[in-house]
Amino acid sequence: MEAADPIMLSALQHWSYCPRQCALIHVEQAFDENVFTMRGNAAHERVDDPGFETFEGVRAERALPVWSDRLGLIGKCDVVEFHPDGHIFPVEYKHGKKREKIHDDLQLAAQAMCLEEMTGKTITRGAIYHHGSxxxxxxxxxxxxxxxxxxxxxxxxxxxxxxxxxxxxxxARCKECSLNEICQPQALTERAVRHSLLETLFEPEGT
Known part of the structure; x- marks a missing residue:
């Protein structure tokens, strides 16, 4: 039996934000830039360059490839800190100010689960670095x-x-989405509503 294609870690964040966005990017291979994606690229500029730094005994690996055979996931961690006491701490970079977003936390948790499978060590915490703040x-x-x-x-x-x-x-999510023009959410939603109205227009009353 042929193995299924791996799922990119970023797909979890995209799915949590909007399943259609996830499908357009990871199935249809559609992508477009807007001010929000450009800000995101700027936030990732430094951590997209593979390498490492050591400070006070903590080794910080940038753009570290990770995967999980069990979950069928593959991707990169922006930064993974390896501490002297042995604990591992993934850090995901996001543009914008500090605020909780479940789709960001989901991607971070998936990174932690990949690292656990790769290293055999339990990871209990990680962090989102908010570039804006x-x-x-x-x-x-x-x-x-x-x-x-x-x-x-x-x-x-x-x-x-x-x-x-x-x-x-x-x-409201559509306003910030770079795929708005490709997705055409308003036009497709209006078309679905018209189709539904046409289907019920000639139904006998009381059915």
């Missing part, structure tokens, strides 16, 4: 977050196997 937000890698990673991987795999694009959401 130059501050870290620590994230506990809880069982609840791990379960969400498993569920999200299953949902993405099912979507990829089906080959079908999820429907557009057409809500």
């Amino acid at each position: 130059r501050r870290r937000r620590e994230v506990a890698i809880t069982q609840e977050l791990r379960d969400k990673v498993e569920d999200t991987v299953s949902a993405i795999r099912a979507m990829m196997d089906s080959g079908k694009l999820p429907p557009p959401v057409n809500d």
